[in-house]
Amino acid sequence: MAYSHKHEVLNKANPLTDLTAPALTVLLAPLLGRVVKSLSRKHPAIFERLGPHTKTGYIIDPTNLPFALFLQPDPERPVLRAVARRALPAHEALIRGSFDTLFELIDADADGDAVFFSRDLIIEGNTEAVVSLRNALDDVDGSIAADTADLFGPPGRLALGFLRSRADARSQRSST
Amino acid sequence: MTLAELVCPAGTPAALRTAVDAGADTVYCGFRNATNARNFPGLNFSTDELATAVAYAHAKGSKVLLALNTYPPAGQVDLWREAADTGARIGVDAFIVADMGVARYIATKYPEIRLHLSVQAAASSPEAIRYYCESFGVKRVVLPRILTIPEIRRIAQEIPCEIETFIFGNHGLMVEGRCSLTNYVTGLSTNMDGVCSPAADVEYRREGDGAVSSCLSGYVIDRFGPDEMAGYPTICKGRYQAPHRPEGYYAFEEPVSLNLARLLPELIDAGVHAFKIEGRQRSKSYVRNVVSAFRNAVDDIRAGREANIAGLLQLTEGGRETQGAFETKKWR
Structure with missing residues (x-):
């Protein structure tokens, strides 16, 4: 899949996104807060690998969702919240790709360098912060996606299975 | 002598476990400092992590090589000596070194531990390799990626140590250990x-x-x-x-990855003892896919079957692969 101009298009005015994003960011706040706190407790070694970047603000932008995410991996007070794409908070680094690409990365099913080479992943801002985050998350046994799914019990695992099936189907299509 | 030992990269403890579980005979890794040539943020091992990793690998029958393959600045050798002392205490199976001072320190203090000569030493002639073998007891040389298979065959006949060659990953062809391009720009x-x-x-x-x-x-x-x-x-x-x-x-090199999957039988026949996969900076996903693919390929070759490796192109730099100098010196 080529980068092409699709990411640009998504950053332009989208009435539906503009209307739904504020509501979604509020609705998702407790869920995302629970996720980041749980992951922080379960994987404290991540913070050591982040070194000086525990105070860094990251934007993670799944281009085909109506909102982006703001992450500050502070071990004392980790932050993960949905933010409107048209009003991003101050940040030092940005990671942008389709939801599928970002899902495969946190499910340990895709290689960060490979999706960068293929232009499916866009990096902006502080490259060292992005590399540190990538390496820190990659040192987690299993996958961040699976840990997140487990938090929500059977519905979470069902959703994970569905997303993994989609990823497998994409992988088979791209290899044929 | 083991036939076609598979030497695999690990940038993190999780990657090391992934490599071992995927069938690595040997895993190479480094500490979180300037003693190894993949000193990237968030990567590499603490002392405790390496100790745990070595125990994991050994329990599963795999070896661990510690890369100490950078050159200490003059008068600043303590970091490298401490890393060697720590590696010896933990029980790594070999050190990968480039610097003669580091090689001498280990050869003198830990003569029972194997020394491998890093590609960073850029030893590409029988004379150079023999010097390291005779002076420091080097047991294996990692050859630079500039030699054809006939040249490797001739070298194998003239040196008293094992040969390891890269088979997949970054295709670096500068005179390794001598490249200063980054220095000019970043300091x-x-x-x-x-x-x-x-x-x-x-x-x-x-x-x-x-x-x-x-x-x-x-x-x-x-x-x-x-x-x-x-x-x-x-x-x-x-x-x-x-x-x-x-x-x-x-002007210098192109964004392309080395992939010698189709040349494995010829490399074995030429006298190559170990196959190295590059990529300590890559993810668990890369390690799992590449190590599994080459594990199957090597097992097929050992069993007398034709190896079939496909599906690694998506992991290559620039989406392209080459056999580089191993096939011909006219690859560009």
Whole structure:
């Protein structure tokens, strides 16, 4: 899949996104807060690998969702919240790709360098912060996606299975 | 002698476990400092992590090699000596070294531990390799990626140690251990600080037409069009304009990965003892896929079957692969 101009298009005015994003960011706040706190407790070694970047603000932008995410991996007070794409908070680094690409990365099913080479992943801002985050998350046994799914019990695992099936189907299509 | 030992990369403890579980005979890794040539942020092992990792690997029958393959600046050898002492205490199976002073320290203090000569030593002639064997008891040489298979065969007949060759991953062809391109731009040394194109000096600038420029310390070293595959932001793989090539061209090397899957039987026949997969900076996903593929290939060859490796192209730099000098010195 080529980068092409699709990411640009998504950053332009989208009435539906503009209307739904504020509501979604509020609705998702407790869920995302629970996720980041749980992951922080379960994987404290991540913070050591982040070194000086525990105070860094990251934007993670799944281009085909109506909102982006703001992450500050502070071990004392980790932050993960949905933010409107048209009003991003101050940040030092940005990671942008389709939801599928970002899902495969946190499910340990895709290689960060490979999706960068293929232009499916866009990096902006502080490259060292992005590399540190990538390496820190990659040192987690299993996958961040699976840990997140487990938090929500059977519905979470069902959703994970569905997303993994989609990823497998994409992988088979791209290899044929 | 083991036939076709598979030597696999691990940038993190999780990657090491992944490599071992995927069938690595041997895993190589390094500490979180300048003593190894993949000194990237968030990567590598603490002392405790290495101890745990070595125990895990040994319990599953795999070996662990500790890369101490950078060059200590004059008068600053303590970091390398301490790393060697720690590795010996933990029980690594061999050290991968490039610097003669580091080699001498280990050969003198820990003669029972194997020494492997890193590709960073750029030893590519029988004379050079024999010198390291005779002076420091080196048991294996990692050959630079500049030799054809007939040349490797001739070298194998003239040296008293094992040969390891890269078979997959980064295709670095500068005189390894001597490249100073990064130093000129960033002030940090690939060979002494252990990092080529430090991430802190790299910036990707997105342009209005969807292109991305990769910059190192403010210098644009490549520009990828909207639908063009990208490569690593290293000067040796940058694209430059010159009077005779005003459109811009890869003056040194191209963004392409080495893949010798089809040459494995010939390499074994030429006397290669171990196959090295590059990529300590890559993910668990890369390690799992590449190690599994080559594990199956090597097992097929050992069993007298034809090896079939496919599906690794998506992991290559620039989406392209080459057999480089191993096939012919006219690869460019």
